[in-house]
Structure formats: structure tokens, C-alpha cells
Amino acid sequence: MNNHKHITTDDRIVIKSMILKKKSLRQIALAINKNVTSISREIKRNRTFHQGHLGDKCKYVKLCRKGPGCDRNCSNYEKDSCIKLISAPWVCDGCENLKYCKKHKYRYLTANADSYASKRLINSRRKLQCDCYEITRINKILTPLIRDKHQSLSHVYATHCDELGLSLSTLYRYIDKGILEINNSDLPARVRYKKHKKYTSSFGYKVRIGRTYTDFKAYCKKHNNANVFEFDTVISHSEGNHKVFLTILFRKSTFMLVFLLNEKTTRAVVDKFDELERRLETVNFANLFRIGLTDNGGEFKDVNGLECLDRKYKRMNVFYCDAGASYQKGAIEKNHEYIRKYIPKGKSFDHLTDEDIKKMVNHINSIIRPRLSNKSPFQMLSKKELKLIQLLGYKAVKPDDVIVDSSLFNQ
Template structure:
């Protein structure tokens, strides 16, 4: 009496093809409900329209979003959102290497004896980490106004001070204002070591170092090597955030201290992924005296209201 079951034969190639087909089909489409998708759009779209990057949005709202950052980018490529496209996402900034002019000569080393970059590198690690990087941001060619920036290395908080003229005297006046707001003792604690480049507005270190409230000094300034502004790279990199609001080539003719305070507040309230989504201003408020923030009208902007695009202020 024979077996009543059907005969079956195994085909390894066909089995492999079927398994691959199931694997692909299981990953097609999107793995969220329509309600979750709409909730994600309502959170993400307004912040992207304000110039915030997906990295920052996910750092501050990860618990409210149903997918990870890489899946969001995949959904954008698939056109799932419709009203959010790749062009809405902030572009990567590319830097071109600076070219040295043929007629440009470096400042003689002996003019800055004891204040060159090798002297800065010889400082203890904690002093270097607590150093403030100083630079200037300029407007259109030929304009005299500028922005003095002072960046705290440890928590990426960057002060922005308006300079009516881009020169040594106005740099000194801006630092004098900061000293009067917080006092000499606090100035030494926060700005005791300053690292800057060899721009002409910074070369009179006496103006920078001399206290305006006593006969002594208030800080020690060090200079990067010629054509090596990358030695204060944190400051240069943070200017990218400032330039999102005030693009390169913008006129500073209508810029005022009040408008700059608004820009400073928004840029420093912008969350940073390296700090787990916390903003530089949130970290700075625990260290920087309130007299400085209040005196410069710098305040924390809620994450949902941060604007990182031109149009934040009128220029």
C-alpha cells in the first residue's frame, strides 16, 4: 500500500528568490500610521521652515517622533511628506582655502613676543579649554560697521557685539563695556585668556588687555600664526550659524545693537546635537553672570520659535 502524501521537491534557487522577495516586500512603504505621520509633520515642518536642521530637531524632539533621523531622510527622498522636500533642508557649507596675497607680509614675530600661538599651546589644558576665541564679522566691502564675536570654547556660547567702526579703538570700547557690566573680577574669570587672529583691529594688545576700571590688566591675548585662522576653529565654525541669519555680503548699514541682540539670542538658543540638543545659551546661563546677558539683552528663545534664516531682522 503506497504513501498517500503528495511528493514535494526542494529547489534551493527558487527558495532563495522567494526569501529575497519577502525581505524586500517587508521593507517597502512606511512603517508608521497616518496619525503618526501627520503628528511628525506638524512638529518637523514649522521648524525646518525656520531654518533648523533635522539633526537639531531630532536632538530636541526625539521622544515625540516615531522614526529615527535616517528614516526621516529616507521618507523625504520617497516624497512621503509632500510639502517637505530635500531643498528645504539646510545645505552643507563648503569652505574654500584662503589664498595669500603676493604683497601680504606676516607681522614680525618679535612684535608679539610671548603672545604667539606656541605660547598659547604651552598653557595648561584647562586654561586652553576655557579660552575665549575672538574674531570680527564684516558686512559689504567698504562698510565700516562690523560684529565682534567672542566664543567660549567649552560650551560654544558666542557673544556678538556691534562695532560702529571696524578698528582697534572700537574693539577696546566693546570689551570695556563688557568689563563694566560684570566687573573686573568676573571679566578675568571669563575672559582671562583670549585667542584671536592677526587682523589689524586686534594687533594693539594693550587696548585689549588693559582694564578700564583699574590700573592693571584684565586678560592675556594670544595670536594665531599668520594665515592660520583655523587655530581658532570653533569660532570660525560657529560663524556658520550666524551667517544663516546674516548671509555673507549682507549690508550692516541698518544693523543696530538691538537687532544684533535678537540674532545673538536666536543663534545661541539653537540646540546643538553635541550637547544632546541643549543650546549654548542654556549652558552659558549657568556660568555667565546674568548682568552680562541682561545688559546685552540676550534671552533664551523657545526651541520652537528659533529662527535660523534671513528675515529674522531687517537689514
């Protein structure tokens, strides 16, 4: 790497010319002796937005029953932008349809990129003069959302970054210094994980033949376009017969479904998948639930019931993690933390109804997350997936209306 910490004007000229030649980010990084991540960050931060001729048309307008007149206050509203902007280089330069395209566009303009970077550098090093009015204004935005609705700071920032006028790191710094009304006790606690213990599987070997985690990776590599989901159960008490949760998470979108089961048995799990198949119809079910990964819990032993091996066609393919290796389905394990924000560990699920769970699922999947590029799981669903999810009765919640604690069940 070169000795310049920041990308220079000459570097930006090279970036612009290589984008026009449709070179990859790795080729651009080699040309100016920078890291690929730095090039990606430079283009995303300093690109220029151009309003399209289609206005603020929603990307879901064809699926919506409200008609062509889009309401920007709709919870599902999302600007209709070109699909090419989803992947590198995230700008329209070099596209053969640029001259005729009527959608919203992003351009990488050298002069603008230089200006944006310079202003950002100056603002980051300038001592911010926050008077009482500014602090009060920021508190009015943050306090009701974080203290009353228990939203995370990253979720609030993704929705109100323009109004706040500060970076996320600056907000954390102000909270640490006690400048704002909220404090660290109002923010979600950081989770510390215990060291994994070694376990031996009590699962029958016959069940796992051809369905191990190694088989799972090989099958996914062979069917790389298939929809992969993880599923698990969450218990409230270890003793007695209590209701449990069956959780299902789609890897691509991190969208999580939660269902209330009266008992933790193979019959209850299979019955729930049978119900989903009836509601979605077999073809839609097979597309949505193609490859499943779960642990070695006894409630998942009925492979025949899950996959429907007695039929002519299997409805899905089930695979199992290695013994004591729940991290192999880490996405759903991590997502269980959201459930515990509504229902603390050790608290019974017996008083909850299906409507309570559906309401909780809507709010969990409407939380904006930094690792999803400041989008919610609802926004990460494809059009076809969203349509099927809506058939099950789920709908997104407006960002400011998201509640992340047990008070949700009292509304």
C-alpha cells in the same frame, strides 16, 4: 576585538559588575574586548531613568527671581540632576550616596539594558508601516519649524524625538524619498570649504612676542581651568566704511556674543571690551574673559588696549594664531555660519541695530546641537557664566520659537 558585533547579555553582566567596582570605561572595554566608544554608547543608550523625590525642580532655581515654584515652560528650565552624571560612567551605580540621594537617577540594570537593546534592534529592522495619518502628523511637527522658521532637522529632532517616533536617519531617508512635505532644499545647505592658501603675516613681530599660538597652547596647559574665548570680526563689504561685527565665542560652551561696531579699527574693538568691563565689573570680566585667541587682523594690534598693560593687573591675556591658520580658532569660524543664515554674505549691516543683534544672538545660542549632546549653548553655560550673560541682557529662546533666517528682524 571579538567576533560579536553586538554586546551580549554576558557582556552586560560584566559591565554592571565593573561599574559597581568603579572601573573606568577603558578597563571595562578591555575586559569584554570591545571599543571604549561602544561601552560608552551602550551605557548611555540602555540606562534606566528613576524619578527622584525632588520632582522636577529646576537646576537654576536659586538664581531665578521667579521663586521656588518652577515653570517647566520657562526657556531656562532644566532638571536638577546630579553633577556626577555629566561624566563617565553616566549612571549612579557604585555611588556611595545612592541610597540616600533624592535627585533624578540613572541606573544600569542588566535586564532592562537587554530589553532596550533588543527592542531597538527589532525596530531598526522592521519595515515601518506609516499610514497617511502618521505622515500627516509628522508633517505638522516638522513643516512649520523647518520651512517657516528654518530650524535644522537635528535641532527639531532633539526637541521632538519622542513625538516623531522615528530616528534622525529615518527622517533623512523619508525626506530623500519625497515622503514628507519638506525636502532637501528646505534643509541648511552643506558647506564645502576651499583649500587654505598660504599667507605671510603683516603683523608686527614685537606684538606677537610671547603671544604666538605655541605660547597659547603652553599657557592653556598651565592654566587648564581658565576660561578660553576666541574673538574675530565679520565684515559685510570689503570696500567703504561699513559697520562690522565683533564676535566672541567661549570654547567650553560654544556660546557666542556678537556686537555691532561702527568701524573696523583697533579703537572700536578696545572700546567694546572697555564697555563690557564696565558693565560686568573688572573681577567678573577677568573671570569670563581670561584667555583670548584671535587672528592677525589689524584691528587687534593694540595689545596694550586689549590687555590693559598700563594697569597693575592685566584684565586678560591675548594670543594670536599663526599666519593664514584661521582653523586654529575653528570654533568661532564655524559659528559664523549661523550669522550668515540671518545675514547673507555681501549684505550690509548698516541697517541693523543693537537690539536686532541681541535678538539674533539669543536665537543662535538657543539652537540645540548634536555635538553638545543635544543641548544649546545657553544650557552649556555654568551657573556663574549664565548669571553674567543675563547681566548683559541675553536670555534663551524656547526651542520651538527659534527662528533661523532674516525674518527674525521683522518681528
